[in-house]
Amino acid sequence: MSDVRQHAEEIREQFSEHLDLTADEIEERLDNLVNEYRVPLEEARRSVVSHYLDEAGLERDDVRSGGGGGSEKVNVEDVNEDEQWLGLTAKVVDLWDPRSDAVGQVGLLGDETGTIKFTKWADSDLQELEEGAVYRFGNLVSDEYQGDYSVKLNRTTTIEEVDEDIEVGDDTAEVEGALVDIQSGSGLIKRCPEDDCTRVLQNGRCSEHGEVEGEFDLRIKGVLDDGSEVHKIIFDKEATEDLTGIGLQEAQDMAMDALDTTVVAEEMREKTLGLYYRVAGPTMGRYLLVDELEELAGPTDTEDVLIKARSM
Numbered sequence: 001m002s003d004v005r006q007h008a009e010e011i012r013e014q015f016s017e018h019l020d021l022t023a024d025e026i027e028e029r030l031d032n033l034v035n036e037y038r039v040p041l042e043e044a045r046r047s048v049v050s051h052y053l054d055e056a057g058l059e060r061d062d063v064r065s066g067g068g069g070g071s072e073k074v075n076v077e078d079v080n081e082d083e084q085w086l087g088l089t090a091k092v093v094d095l096w097d098p099r100s101d102a103v104g105q106v107g108l109l110g111d112e113t114g115t116i117k118f119t120k121w122a123d124s125d126l127q128e129l130e131e132g133a134v135y136r137f138g139n140l141v142s143d144e145y146q147g148d149y150s151v152k153l154n155r156t157t158t159i160e161e162v163d164e165d166i167e168v169g170d171d172t173a174e175v176e177g178a179l180v181d182i183q184s185g186s187g188l189i190k191r192c193p194e195d196d197c198t199r200v201l202q203n204g205r206c207s208e209h210g211e212v213e214g215e216f217d218l219r220i221k222g223v224l225d226d227g228s229e230v231h232k233i234i235f236d237k238e239a240t241e242d243l244t245g246i247g248l249q250e251a252q253d254m255a256m257d258a259l260d261t262t263v264v265a266e267e268m269r270e271k272t273l274g275l276y277y278r279v280a281g282p283t284m285g286r287y288l289l290v291d292e293l294e295e296l297a298g299p300t301d302t303e304d305v306l307i308k309a310r311s312m
């Protein structure tokens with residue numbers, strides 16, 4: 001069954017007690033929005049649902065929740081499929097500045113099992129969420145982007161503040177494998193000195209604050225291959241020094257001598273690529289932030305892993 005067809009079936013089910021709809025007519029509406037107007041499927045669904053709510057003279061709470069099996073209550077760690085309709089009881093751990101006018105609020109939700117990004121659309125007519133508060137959410141939709149999951153609040157989402165606190169889990173992870181790549185933006189970098197900014201500068205510019213006098217820092221964005229999949233990992237200054245034996249002052253001296261900061265990342269690559277490590281630390285989106293590091297005496301067939309890295 002096509003995605004559009006499946007959504008049509010689900011919407012028909014949602015309204016089965018209120019409207020006499022056929023999956024065909026719902027599919028036609030969805031299809032028109034998706035294929036004619038290039039509206040993303042999730043948005044199209046929201047719009048079609050809202051159309052039928054109007055037609056039936058109903059509020060969103062009056063109809064059954066969307067999604068085949070309804071809005072299943074899950075934990076954050078269980079969100080691992082795209083476009084699932086689900087319910088969560090979670091704390092607003094962090095609120096970020098929306099980058100787009102279409103987004104009302106964006107940030108991080110957490111429960112005992114970990115944290116997940118959420119997005120609330122500006123036109124969803126939902127209440128403002130407050131940092132530190134715990135809510136029971138119904139009718140969230142999961143979203144997957146490059147292996148990273150998030151949840152979206154939409155017009156059908158229900159929100160109920162709960163008078164309890166949640167100890168948010170820090171989903172730490174451990175990965176073992178060969179370091180197969182050190183990506184650009186690694187080595188000796190400069191960060192924006194503005195309060196609470198710390199963005200990495202590109203050609204002396206901060207994407208938020210423009211041209212600034214940056215502060216030197218060390219970082220490695222690495223890729224670890226465990227034999228079956230690759231993991232993106234970030235080493236902060238301490239972990240980078242631990243990994244490479246190169247400290248901030250030494251890195252600055254190297255760059256000064258060469259009149260070029262890229263020599264630092266080059267030297268780091270030579271010292272570490274193809275070696276085996278076990279790393280552990282909290283995960284942030286699709287990155288693991290290394291705070292424990294151990295070099296392993298792993299397989300030394302670096303040719304094989306380097307070929308894999310190039311074909312990524």
Ligand SMILES: [Zn+2]
Nearest residue numbers: 192197206209
């Ligand atoms: Zn900045």
